[in-house]
Amino acid sequence: MTKKLDINGTTLAYDESGSGSPVLLLHAGIADRRMWHGVLPALADRHRVIALDLRGYGDSALPPDPFAHHDDVVAALDALGIAQAALVGCSFGGAVAVDTALAYPDRVSALALFGAAVSGHEWSEETEELWERLVGEVDPEDLAASAAGEVRFWVVGPHRRPEDVDPALVTFAEELDRRALAAEQALSAVDVAELDPPAIDRLGELRLPVLVTAGAADVPDIVRLADRIAAEVPGAVRLPDVPDAAHLLPLERPEPVATALRDFLG
Template identity: 75%
Template sequence: MTKIEVNGAVLAYDDVGTGSPVVLLHAGIADRRMWRGQVDALAARHRVIVPDLRGYGDSELPPTPFAHHDDVAGLLEALGLPQVALVGCSFGGKVAVDTALAYPDRVSALALLGAPVSGHEWSEETEQLWEDLVGDVDPEDFAATAAGEVRFWVVGPTRKPEDVDPELIRFAEEMDQRALAAEVALSAVEVGELDPPAVDRLVELRMPVLVGSGADDLPDIRRLADRIAAEAPHGVRMPDVPDAAHLAPLERPEPVTSALLNFLP
């Protein structure tokens, strides 16, 4: 792990390998450790940079306004990287899209897995799925909230917990408890959003865009993957990753890594 100051905050990141640079952005229920199944394989061909977003993992959270996409661009500037490929999962995919729209010259390619986009509104179907699968949870009980979020996102709506590797569930809950603490702290800081948001700007993504999701992820997420791939001028919709929900890179590293190696410049 290395640390570097970016826009007034100290961000933690891993930096492995040599070659064309790739930045991996983690999900909001996780941290940079979720990419453990990709780093070594990608590093055989690329310089792989895996940060903790501000406030998450080992990165700091000063009480000053910021935007995650500005931090990504600031990290590239601090590392002397004029252009990189961005890979994002879930919330990390949202940040990747926002970065590509705000700083299009800095992004050579974009790979998105289970990614929402800024400005997207969840359907009533998704809200009902939360009620059916999780229900009411005390937000101050991080263990219970993490268990609920992992049931919703990592297990997914089409599977039962016993269908999923218990070690994956344990690790996801441990990461999510840490992420929940980060989100509480982030709620006290002014976090800037892309304006206008990405949802109606997908046609502006002029770089190659690979879009995928887990076959067991939420219907909203899979439909959104279809939309991104259809509206981005150079979008490609990869087949859904079988036997995986929202954290496909962690749950099924082999097909995700293979798809990334085939796609990345």
């Protein structure tokens, strides 16, 4: 059953399970909290696990007022009575997790990053060329076509063919992404504050346990970002890339993700 938090002038949706040390799961920009459905129950025997829909995504509302996602994360922790939590992020959710740890270092006990983006990172020409080769031009008003293109790029990935990937995963990912694209269209009309300065040149400021990995079939920029996070964050743990998995790693391969988290979080 979906739960709701009233914070910062909006309503955020979340799922919660288990008890113990708190863990907050932050979804990719092409998805919502449902991408964690295979990971959440695997952690709930020893952790209080919350999967949150960021503002505008999934079942969370989007009022027109200016906001910052990292402020919402901390307000959600406040509303849940959590002084400090481990943040687990995939893709855009990873960027929000890192921003939160930099903006509110006393509120974050650990970071686990799966195919994470980082605020301030600029995509390489290689990524743009891969998009042109794999997807090409898509009408942004056609959410179904846009979702199909993004899933081909991110969820199938540049190193696999669509027929190599579970059709049920592709179908569910396209449904998640259609909803996320509608959220992004709405978010484009709202003033969303970014971390200033952004995280990409501040990774060395992180002073907490950090776990980082990616799917071996993800786009090269994401794998390189994982390498950069591991190189620049003192003491970060870089796990090997997960075979036969792309950008929605926790959705596609929940078992190794859950195992890594259980080992890392203790």
